[in-house]
């Protein structure tokens with residue numbers, strides 16, 4: 001990150017040591033835990049230096065206003081939380097770019113003619129409480145407030161308790177129509193998670209759509225027992241059964257063209273070396289080109305996983321945890337942005353398989369995204385990367401859009 005220490009991306013350099021994960025590599029920055037609190041303080045200080053007034057809404061999202069808050073505000077931003085062991089760019093690049101765009105506009109003497117805010121969403125990755133885009137779902141009413149309050153983290157702390165400890169009133173978590181009504185247009189700049197821009201040889205794109213996606217919990221139940229005293233033929237081992245189910249997930253996804261299905265997290269209960277587990281939770285992330293195709297994929301996975309675990313005398317229960325239908329960004333807005341940024345030949349419109357707060361907001365307010373080239377396409381990994389020149393091209397694009405909108 002040292003190449004970022006000077007110039008436009010200094011913001012990324014300033015947070016380069018916050019939330020580093022020595023065990024996993026990369027960053028683990030989870031809602032209202034130490035790193036996230038430090039990043040929130042950093043954001044408030046950074047925005048304050050630009051003369052923006054920072055507020056925390058009732059769901060823990062941070063807003064930094066240039067001038068009076070809303071209505072019909074142009075709002076740009078992203079998130080500062082990460083997946084476990086994530087990269088430096090997913091989220092922070094959008095926040096740093098939004099602040100940098102303000103700094104540039106101010107330095108040139110520009111005065112906005114409509115309200116503007118930088119918005120940092122809480123818990124975009126769902127790494128602490130399991131629901132992706134939690135802050136934007138709460139803001140828009142996309143998740144029931146009682147259900148949200150009851151979510152628990154890995155230590156059994158409820159979202160309600162965590163919110164209270166963070167200084168929020170948990171009774172006020174949930175749909176915030178007044179805050180939402182201030183947004184006239186939302187723009188999220190993000191590192192590309194894929195190789196679309198590399199293949200096209202361009203540094204910046206406008207997003208066209210997001211795959212339907214969701215999360216499901218597969219709970220495989222067997223018989224907990226003694227590792228030494230239980231004959232191999234007498235076991236109902238849910239971890240062996242879960243292994244078969246995970247293979248079934250891959251096989252079913254391969255039968256659905258373009259679909260993606262992943263089990264990236266397991267919890268073995270009770271989890272002892274000399275203990276045959278009694279149950280295993282496996283979290284499934286499934287995505288496909290339409291809502292129906294994604295639902296079909298998950299139904300096929302459920303059937304295949306049931307058959308797979310039965311081989312070991314186990315059963316599986318599948319519970320939905322979060323869902324985001326296909327997002328098609330407003331084609332008129334996409335077209336207008338591409339035109340302002342130099343035309344279709346220079347600015348591609350790209351679909352993505354990654355979820356974003358902009359996708360959640362798109363159901364409520366006009367929303368758009370800018371993607372910055374990622375030379376390997378790798379994301380949700382410490383290897384996630386973008387060249388400084390491409391990040392600067394992204395900020396240039398954001399600045400041009402803001403000048404045309406404000």
Ligand code: GLV
Pocket residue numbers: 124125132353354355356
């Ligand atoms: C968020 O990055 C997601 O796509 O899960």
Ligand code: MN
Pocket residue numbers: 083090125380
């Ligand atoms: Mn992400």
Ligand code: MN
Pocket residue numbers: 079090091124190355356
């Ligand atoms: Mn992101």
